[in-house]
Amino acid sequence: MIQLHAPNSLSRKSNIFQLVKQINTVDIIHKYNIANMHRHGRYWVGLCPVHQDKKPSFYTFQDNKCKCWGCGFYGDAIDLVAKVYGLRPIEAARMIARDFGIEVDNRPVSLEARRKAKQLAIEAAQKREIEKIFKQKRDRALEILSLFVRTTNHVLAAGGYQAHYDLAELLHKTDYQEYLTECLLSKDPDLQLMALTAPEVQQWLE
Ligand SMILES: [Zn+2]
Structure with a gap:
């Protein structure tokens, strides 16, 4: 269980986004087998999971953001998981939160979305x-x-x-x-x- 803290004033929805954003993006990428990232100085580099990448164009930076110099994808881990698995950002955030042991609210990602994500992960x-x-x-x-x-x-x-x-x-x-x-x-x-x-x-x- 990861111990993360969010200010109480945040709504539940932004709460979960805030919490998930604190998780290392590379950890999320590797957990879902989205890409195989290698450390390259201050960055992590790998083949882009969003487009058919021939040479590693996909970078993860210290601010937890990812950028692909091939297809132009830019975003955080939530954007990436949502994009790769065809989920809504809130679904992606909930899935990540749950899989990283963060309990934010009681509404889990729908069973269908999870099944779809799992299948997509296997296919990927x-x-x-x-x-x-x-x-x-x-x-x-x-x-x-x-x-x-x-x-x-x-x-x-x-x-x-x-x-x-x-x-x-x-x-x-x-x-x-x-x-x-x-x-x-x-x-x-x-x-x-x-x-x-x-x-x-x-x-x-x-
Ligand atoms: Zn790309």
């Missing part, structure tokens, strides 16, 4: 896991493709025209591998998936 965790595996495979595929292309170019450079002639098939493959590399590096998930599941890539990833 699964999505992150899939994205992680996808990224690992993509990086490995890029490594292999780049090795192939470099090796072929070396062979071609060393062998001159005759090599080009003899290695026409190899050259053709290189073009294709370069194309697959471009697909893997593109922002289009369909293209990335196509390249990743191409037999030329798959055989090296098994």
